[in-house]
Amino acid sequence: MTFTPTGWSPEEKQIVDEILQRAYQQEISLVINHVRQTVINLTQIDELWQVHDFLSAKRYDLDGKYDTRESMLVFTLAQLVKENSIKLQDLDGLEKDKLAKISSLAKV
Amino acid sequence: MTFTPTGWSPEEKQIVDEILQRAYQQEISLVINHVRQTVINLTQIDELWQVHDFLSAKRYDLDGKYDTRESMLVFTLAQLVKENSIKLQDLDGLEKDKLAKISSLAKV
Known part of the structure; x- marks a missing residue:
């Protein structure tokens, strides 16, 4: 699959920042509690x-x-969707093209 | 310092086995409790x-x-004495020559 980054608007970046922060904190809590x-x-x-x-x-x-580099964000988000750490619906507000790519990558 | 292994009698081996077991269990308990x-x-x-x-x-x-290899026992015991995990008195029953070497190495 080829993927051409198309850039992220400030609004998209804010959505992604918040969801990544939440997922990271959630994962850290799970790790600490497990240990x-x-x-x-x-x-x-x-x-x-x-x-x-x-x-x-x-x-x-x-x-x-x-990984929060813009060129990697689609892969970062796809991995989190794949692991059920976030849901596609959490990403409402991103370009349809990006959502389609994330959804597709999450199935690999 | 040169050290020539002189062999360990069954009685000495038993003394050392017991003290090493005790020191190991004690150290493990400390590690587990600390964590x-x-x-x-x-x-x-x-x-x-x-x-x-x-x-x-x-x-x-x-x-x-x-390290319980016979050639290394003097160094193993000296290190534990140095760390206060065992005392020289715990090793009563070993040859005087070995005790002297352990005592000397523990100061290095």
Whole structure:
């Protein structure tokens, strides 16, 4: 699939900024709560190393996932739709062309 | 300092096995409790990444520290004495020559 960036208006940028902030905060809360619950209940060092592995993977994932460069925004949003972190309806206000691309990429 | 391994008797091995087991369990408990306390109180993702960094360092440290190869035991024990995880008196029963080397290395 080829994708030609068409630029983002200030209104679109504001919609995207807000939705990304919300999704990021939500994901962080889930990660913190998951680690908290796991650590409260563990008794063995191997279980703690599993938490370490989880954090390594999550940190790497989060570092790359919320890419706010304009040329990457469609991919960033598509990934979040794919993971059910956001819904297409949350993006009402974006150009139809962009919404179609996000929707299409989210299925890959 | 040069060190020539002189071999470990079964009695010495048993003393060392027990003290290493105890020190390892004690250190693991400290690590688990530290992480538990930290995670219970944190609210920011950066604080969680600090826990991740701590676990990365601790895992690396623990992987190397409890080296039970006979040729390394004097160094393993010296490091634990240096860190106050064990005391020289805990090693009563080892050859005087080994105790002297452990005591000397623990000061480095």
